[in-house]
Amino acid sequence: MISEEERALIKRAKEGDEGSFETLLLSCKGKAYNIALRYVKDENDAMDVLQESFIKIFRHLKNFNEESKFETWVYRIVVNACYDFLRKKKKKYREVSMESEDHPAGAELDIPDGAPPPEEMMLNREESAYILTCLDKIPEEHKKIIILRDITGLSYEQISEILECSIGTVKSRISRARKNLKEIYLNNLKIRDS
Incomplete structure (x- = not known):
């Protein structure tokens, strides 16, 4: 309120x-x-x-x-x-070609590496990068709810207002999103370690 x-x-x-x-x-x-x-x-x-x-x-x-x-x-x-x-x-x-006036054929291009933010790298560089990679593999609706709740730390009420849905819907989406992220995390971990 x-x-x-x-x-x-x-x-x-x-x-x-x-x-x-x-x-x-x-x-x-x-x-x-x-x-x-x-x-x-x-x-x-x-x-x-x-x-x-x-x-x-x-x-x-x-x-x-x-x-x-x-x-x-x-x-x-x-x-x-x-x-x-x-x-x-x-x-x-x-729509953009790899070749342009600024970057003729054969020229090196600076492409961002998509690394996680510095604060995550300090905590655990590899684990954070792996989790973010897994996060990119879940559906957008799940990714959004994980970012708002687990990464940003917003309350259920705030998320409910942001996404314009009930608190019950928020809780069920968070549950499904976490389950989905966990499955991807564990499956990819098996593949990565084998």
């Missing part, structure tokens, strides 16, 4: 108070960035998605109905922006 302090900040932000808007964004910027980073797997791309999300939030703040927490609304916008970004990127890669 939205607090009175948050409601007052939102009201002032809707009236054009930039300081109130900035305070609202600062309260959820870190987690919003982490969500974007988990989806797009590149720090620069995550910052671009976040910037685009904040512009959308600013433009549509007057439409925020205050039925959910502000941060939940922000996370929903960030998740949607990530999916838009990934769709555009996928389409771009299908």
Whole structure:
């Protein structure tokens, strides 16, 4: 539920108070960035998605109905922006030739390696990379719920609002997603170790 302090900040932000808007964004910027980073797997791309999300939030703040927490609304916008970004990127890669004016035939191309973020590498580089590889092999609906709950740490209520479904649906999706991830993890582990 939205607090009175948050409601007052939102009201002032809707009236054009930039300081109130900035305070609202600062309260959820870190987690919003982490969500974007988990989806797009590149720090620069995550910052671009976040910037685009904040512009959308600013433009549509007057439409925020205050039925959910502000941060939940922000996370929903960030998740949607990530999916838009990934769709555009996928389409771009299908359409772009390996040869261009900038990269003539035979020239070396810098291709991002898709490595996990530094904090994961510090904990356990190989295990984290393996888990992320497995995560990429599960259906998008399962991947989304794992990122929101297990990686980002959002509550069932927040996920319910972001995905616009009931808490019961969230719990069952999380259960199925974890089971699916575990099966892929164990099956690939057998293959990898054999």
